[in-house]
């Protein structure tokens with residue numbers, strides 16, 4: 539009973555913070571959010587990563603000069619543009635796919651996999667599911683997306699990225715029991731925010747915050763991605779020029 543109450547409490551806390559779309563977590567020695575002076579150790583993402591060190595990650599836990607580029611909200615036609623850029627640069631990335639998009643564009647998803655990229659689960663409909671019961675979370679969103687993956691690829695992903703970073707501790711524990719890791723990020727490029735973002739700013743964010751074993755958040759959804767697409771080759775060039783290797787999330791974590 540106490541456990542149930544504790545979980546409910548954590549759900550509320552996680553949602554309260556997870557709703558802030560502008561939340562940024564960057565690593566400078568420990569972790570410092572550049573947009574606030576808040577003690578980032580209060581961040582639920584970091585708390586969860588500390589509490590479940592083998593199952594929840596905001597970045598790699600080693601100190602190698604490797605980083606993981608991640609692209610959320612596809613597959614879409616933009617995924618093909620991103621994939622072309624990655625191919626030219628001989629770089630591998632991780633794509634967190636939305637189940638409903640996977641139903642629309644299974645061939646694009648298969649192509650991404652054939653190109654050597656890793657694929658992860660990003661919910662069924664980009665759901666605000668952090669407040670849902672574990673049953674609903676699984677049957678109406680994450681588990682259903684695993685089923686779509688299974689039908690498409692005959693295999694299921696081992697990585698889940700919660701939309702908006704919203705996930706309850708109970709859901710994290712549930713995924714952990716299924717062998718699914720929860721993956722946040724340590725550099726948010728904010729590429730989705732096209733009203734304030736441009737190509738130059740995107741590059742600057744990566745340059746300023748690049749660190750060993752970073753997980754970098756970007757988006758390849760079907761909407762306007764022109765800044766991200768324009769910035770991506772330079773971002774990859776910069777990362778490589780600093781001696782970093784681009785790897786998939788599972789490679790980074792292993």
Ligand SMILES: [Zn+2]
Nearest residue numbers: 610611701702
């Ligand atoms: Zn997303």
